[in-house]
Amino acid sequence: MELQTERLLLRPWRESDVPALFKYAQNPNVGPIAGWPPHQSEDESREIIRSVLSDSGNFAVILKATNEAIGSIGLMTLRSTIHTASIAEGECELGFWIGEPFWGQGLIPEAVDELLRYAFEELAMRAVWCGYYEGNVKSQRAQEKCGFKYSHTEEQKPVPLLGEVRTEHFTKLTLEEWKKRRKK
Structure with a gap:
């Protein structure tokens, strides 16, 4: 499955993406x-x-x-093995990153907007969660730009891949809030 925006194509990862990744x-x-x-x-990237x-839901x-390929974006549901938000049935968590040369160009908000449309219209989600670690101001701003509202903070959150604990802030966008934003 592929999704498109004005400047981006969101599609499943391929082996040919290894060098770019x-x-x-x-x-x-x-x-x-x-x-x-x-x-x-490159072997690790592969x-x-x-x-x-x-995994299904990653683009x-x-x-x-x-x-x-300049970054990655994905939706994690209850069936996903990786998600950090406490999500319920009918909810998912959105995660993303983009290569540093592309920071500040509005590309992630563009991708997030399309994935939100997909989550709410095609997957019938009631809410989408997102999170960022303390100090990740770029991710915080991207989430705010896309309509996510602060929900809560969790202290001493394990970051297994780095062997650390951090503070993670969670944001949320409900279907109703998303619909209101689309009407503007």
């Missing part, structure tokens, strides 16, 4: 702030595609102008 995921400014370590090799990013963020 490694190029952006090896940057220490990208993964750790989102809770995962920088990739150390394994991440096979074991994590190939490569493809820049249409170059046809290159």
